[in-house]
Amino acid sequence: MSDPTEDIPEVDYVEGTGIPIRGNDIDTDQIIPARFMKVVTFDGLGQFSFFDLRFDDEDNEKDHPMNEDRFKDANIMVVNNNFGCGSSREHAPQALMRWGIDAIIGEGFAEIFAGNCLALGIPTLTADHETINALQQWVDDNPDGTIEVDVEAETVQYGGNEISVNVDNAQRQALVEGIWDTTALMKANQNAIQETANSLPYV
Amino acid sequence: MSSGTLYDKVWDRHKVTTLPNGQDQLFVGLHLIHEVTSPQAFGMLRERDIEVARPDLTLATVDHIVPTADQSRPYTDDAAETMMSELEENVRDAGINFLDPTTGDQGIVHVVGPEQGLTQPGKTIVCGDSHTSTHGAFGALAFGIGTSQIRDVLATQTIAMEKQQVRKIQVDGELGEGVEAKDIILEIIRKLGTEGGVGYVYEYAGEAIEDLGMEGRMSICNMSIEGGARAGYVNPDETTFEWLEGTDYFQDNPEEFEDLKPYWESIQSDADAEYDDVVHIDASELDPMVTWGTTPGQGIGINDPIPAPEDLADDKVETARRAQKHMRVEPGETMNGYDIDVAFLGSCTNARLPDLRRAARIVEGRQVDEDVRAMVVPGSQRVQEAAEQEGLKDTFEAAGFEWRNAGCSMCLGMNEDQLEGDEACASSSNRNFIGRQGSKDGRTVLMNPRMVAAAAINGEVSDVREMKEVNLA
Numbered sequence: 001m002s003d004p005t006e007d008i009p010e011v012d013y014v015e016g017t018g019i020p021i022r023g024n025d026i027d028t029d030q031i032i033p034a035r036f037m038k039v040v041t042f043d044g045l046g047q048f049s050f051f052d053l054r055f056d057d058e059d060n061e062k063d064h065p066m067n068e069d070r071f072k073d074a075n076i077m078v079v080n081n082n083f084g085c086g087s088s089r090e091h092a093p094q095a096l097m098r099w100g101i102d103a104i105i106g107e108g109f110a111e112i113f114a115g116n117c118l119a120l121g122i123p124t125l126t127a128d129h130e131t132i133n134a135l136q137q138w139v140d141d142n143p144d145g146t147i148e149v150d151v152e153a154e155t156v157q158y159g160g161n162e163i164s165v166n167v168d169n170a171q172r173q174a175l176v177e178g179i180w181d182t183t184a185l186m187k188a189n190q191n192a193i194q195e196t197a198n199s200l201p202y203v
Numbered sequence: 204m205s206s207g208t209l210y211d212k213v214w215d216r217h218k219v220t221t222l223p224n225g226q227d228q229l230f231v232g233l234h235l236i237h238e239v240t241s242p243q244a245f246g247m248l249r250e251r252d253i254e255v256a257r258p259d260l261t262l263a264t265v266d267h268i269v270p271t272a273d274q275s276r277p278y279t280d281d282a283a284e285t286m287m288s289e290l291e292e293n294v295r296d297a298g299i300n301f302l303d304p305t306t307g308d309q310g311i312v313h314v315v316g317p318e319q320g321l322t323q324p325g326k327t328i329v330c331g332d333s334h335t336s337t338h339g340a341f342g343a344l345a346f347g348i349g350t351s352q353i354r355d356v357l358a359t360q361t362i363a364m365e366k367q368q369v370r371k372i373q374v375d376g377e378l379g380e381g382v383e384a385k386d387i388i389l390e391i392i393r394k395l396g397t398e399g400g401v402g403y404v405y406e407y408a409g410e411a412i413e414d415l416g417m418e419g420r421m422s423i424c425n426m427s428i429e430g431g432a433r434a435g436y437v438n439p440d441e442t443t444f445e446w447l448e449g450t451d452y453f454q455d456n457p458e459e460f461e462d463l464k465p466y467w468e469s470i471q472s473d474a475d476a477e478y479d480d481v482v483h484i485d486a487s488e489l490d491p492m493v494t495w496g497t498t499p500g501q502g503i504g505i506n507d508p509i510p511a512p513e514d515l516a517d518d519k520v521e522t523a524r525r526a527q528k529h530m531r532v533e534p535g536e537t538m539n540g541y542d543i544d545v546a547f548l549g550s551c552t553n554a555r556l557p558d559l560r561r562a563a564r565i566v567e568g569r570q571v572d573e574d575v576r577a578m579v580v581p582g583s584q585r586v587q588e589a590a591e592q593e594g595l596k597d598t599f600e601a602a603g604f605e606w607r608n609a610g611c612s613m614c615l616g617m618n619e620d621q622l623e624g625d626e627a628c629a630s631s632s633n634r635n636f637i638g639r640q641g642s643k644d645g646r647t648v649l650m651n652p653r654m655v656a657a658a659a660i661n662g663e664v665s666d667v668r669e670m671k672e673v674n675l676a
Binding site: 025086090109110116120129168170171177179186196201 | 246268282286289325360466500
């Protein structure tokens with residue numbers, strides 16, 4: 001049998017520039033409103049990221065970091081607490097990924113959202129409020145400044161600073177070893193799956 | 204870590220192996236799918252040339268985009284028609300049972316699973332919908348998943364997960380008049396925060412929970428996710444077994460009921476189970492709750508003052524300021540008297556038969572305020588049919604409510620049922636997020652079904668306890 005983890009990239013390191021998205025409890029309805037989910041593929045969702053916060057009723061741009069030229073090429077999002085709460089829609093991280101986001105650093109993430117990010121190979125890294133605030137401010141002042149995310153070492157470097165961040169153990173291992181796409185990995189355990197099924201009284 | 208809880212026992216029974224990344228691979232007993240989050244997963248399977256592993260353990264329904272007024276095909280909304288057609292094709296190709304609207308069994312995924320007798324204690328249940336936590340009311344371990352995980356489940360009937368901590372929420376005391384399950388969960392979320400449950404599964408216990416019927420328990424487990432907990436459950440008891448025994452499935456298979464009951468009893472949390480955390484709530488102190496803001500954690504008793512943002516925890520101040528601006532409310536005011544334009548009685552939280560019955564007792568003999576458009580959207584075709592037979596449809600229509608067909612409807616505004624402009628809505632649903640009900644300027648006030656009925660009649664958020672109930676019996 002072929003190696004079930006082949007072709008899945010290792011995500012041990014992300015480098016790029018940042019974009020700050022401030023506020024606690026930013027829900028997935030904000031990240032992508034439900035009306036843009038009336039689709040049968042994820043293609044083209046990037047343009048709808050934070051749509052209602054970025055555009056008014058006449059489709060004029062509102063003040064939002066994603067509308068600012070200086071953040072147009074950003075790939076590392078810096079957010080606050082409980083980011084991605086609410087709906088389980090994978091459309092949310094899909095939209096962010098298709099907009100260009102490769103990693104998200106924040107105070108905290110809703111669980112389903114973080115799991116969906118992992119399934120796409122997007123690391124979600126956490127640090128405390130002060131650390132995140134300082135990073136958001138630095139990104140604001142240095143939109144072209146390079147941020148280096150070391151997933152394995154759980155560090156972020158920017159502007160001569162190095163901060164410690166936390167990555168959930170299983171997430172870190174999955175990303176670093178390139179085993180974050182679990183379909184083939186789990187499918188390889190056919191016999192054990194069948195044994196478990198056979199042991200359950202209701203199956 | 205916890206031990207001896209239902210969560211520990213069900214987890215252990217379903218664990219296939221530990222994966223190289225440290226996550227556990229769990230067998231999935233029931234996979235529920237719907238039209239919004241599954242098409243991409245089927246697409247991924249086709250790309251990889253993988254078949255659906257266990258169509259026999261998969262059940263499909265259509266709920267999010269289904270029109271609740273005219274359901275004739277093709278749907279007038281092309282996008283909705285495309286999604287429905289895609290689901291029909293996927294389930295046909297895979298041989299998955301599909302409760303489409305022609306079956307009489309269609310409805311919101313978290314209403315139909317229990318109705319069909321498929322939501323059972325000690326099962327693992329997943330669905331691409333965060334309110335899958337609802338099924339925990341039966342002592343199932345149930346959680347929402349993303350589309351890539353749906354692909355995993357379709358392909359393997361298993362899921363990769365990390366074990367979480369267990370927090371017991373002990374709700375003692377008796378609920379007062381006019382206070383319901385919905386009010387308990389809004390209080391829990393207010394108290395513990397919208398992120399308080401991250402990393403936890405909630406076990407709801409205590410006298411007030413045991414006193415609830417299955418529908419009330421479902422309302423509570425349903426909103427676990429609004430408190431950050433991916434799953435919540437109630438230990439199965441006689442109330443649970445009675446519901447199951449009454450389903451068509453176990454009426455047709457009585458010997459299976461007897462066979463499974465020992466298993467259901469065996470997975471109950473032990474009397475000396477250990478929990479990672481325990482929280483106490485006194486049900487007797489609760490008033491009917493309403494939200495004043497734009498997260499489900501921003502709730503208060505109907506006659507309590509809206510808090511000043513600066514009096515809240517530091518990390519809640521900014522969110523509260525934004526919320527109060529959006530809702531146009533001031534600290535110190537109460538929500539009692541807040542003008543509404545729309546009343547929505549529906550959703551996977553509160554659109555089951557007892558919910559509609561209780562609301563009908565408030566509505567009976569009264570008229571919806573002339574400035575309010577009010578709608579009832581039953582949670583399923585079965586709820587709809589039963590309610591119509593009891594005369595509830597007539598009660599609601601006589602009062603000026605629209606009586607619709609089953610679906611998610613205005614809970615998330617993916618069909619034609621949406622708020623317009625800055626309309627304010629008294630809603631029995633689960634989320635008051637900005638834009639949630641279809642208009643980014645819309646304002647949602649969450650409350651229990653009787654409170655929605657009262658708001659519809661009075662044209663403003665009201666204390667239902669001040670309205671005399673009509674006894675329909």
